[in-house]
Amino acid sequence: MFHTIRPSMKARMEYLEAIDRRDRTxxxxxxxxxxxxxxxxxxxxxxxxxxxxxxAYLEIGTSAGxxxxxxxxxxxxxxxxxxTFEILQEKAELARETFRLAEVGKTVALVEGDALKHISxxxxxxxxxxxxxxxxxxxxxxxxxxxxxSGGLLVADNAIDHRxxxxxxxxxxxxxxxxxxxxxxxxxGELLCRKI
Numbered sequence: 001m002f003h004t005i006r007p008s009m010k011a012r013m014e015y016l017e018a019i020d021r022r023d024r025t026x027x028x029x030x031x032x033x034x035x036x037x038x039x040x041x042x043x044x045x046x047x048x049x050x051x052x053x054x055x056a057y058l059e060i061g062t063s064a065g066x067x068x069x070x071x072x073x074x075x076x077x078x079x080x081x082x083x084t085f086e087i088l089q090e091k092a093e094l095a096r097e098t099f100r101l102a103e104v105g106k107t108v109a110l111v112e113g114d115a116l117k118h119i120s121x122x123x124x125x126x127x128x129x130x131x132x133x134x135x136x137x138x139x140x141x142x143x144x145x146x147x148x149x150s151g152g153l154l155v156a157d158n159a160i161d162h163r164x165x166x167x168x169x170x171x172x173x174x175x176x177x178x179x180x181x182x183x184x185x186x187x188x189g190e191l192l193c194r195k196i
Contacts, residue, residue, distance in 0.1 A: 004077075009069055009102040013039075016066045016098065031088070034063050037131065037157060041187030042070030045129055045155060048192070049074035053151045055126030060115045060140055061157075062086035065098030065108070067129060072104045082108050083122075085115035119143045131157040137169045145178060148195040154179075160189025 005013075016034060023033035037045070049057065049071045057075055059068055062084040075082050086092040092112040099108050111118055115132070116139060125147040130140055137156060144154055159170060160183065173193055174181050181193040 006103060012098050012102040013069055016064050036063055036066040038187040042067060044186050046070045046073045048153055048155060049127050050077060052127040052153050053149055055124040055149045055152060056122050057082040058122065058125055058128040059084040060130050061132035062095045062110060063091050065095035067131060068108050069102055071129060072107045075107045083111060084108060085111045087114050115140060123147055124149050126152045128154045134162055134165050137166060141169060141173060150195055152195045154193040156191040158188050159183045159191040160185060
């Protein structure tokens, strides 16, 4: 799947990786930083998404669209669409530019706004990547898990590097009898949940 990355997508990924590296060292305020996943985590998401059952593909927390590009590789292969949510206008504009330049407009649909206000419209979710403000993880988790199809996957970022902050959320997910869950030590740590 990774050998199918178009030059236009690869160029945009590299551009965003450079911005993310710069943001982490130059004093860019936290909310303006891209705060995106590592390339290794992107590959992990693409592999997981490629094996998810039929259903809706969601991402909560688009930022500039980097993780959506990785997930879109699976969606293109499977003929599915990823719906991604971003609440910050500046980042949504960056994501639109990313999707245009990477030529994924037919595969990725950007929803600008609060995912909690839109998520109730979705049913039959087969894959969801959660990477937003950490205080939103628990309410979004409850919404998403109730909509996951059997075998559907939920992946939540920062399960290791924000483990203390996310402790109640992680305890809830790891003990949830509706799911098989574990923390995968890749990137910043990914909570991987599969609906039973």
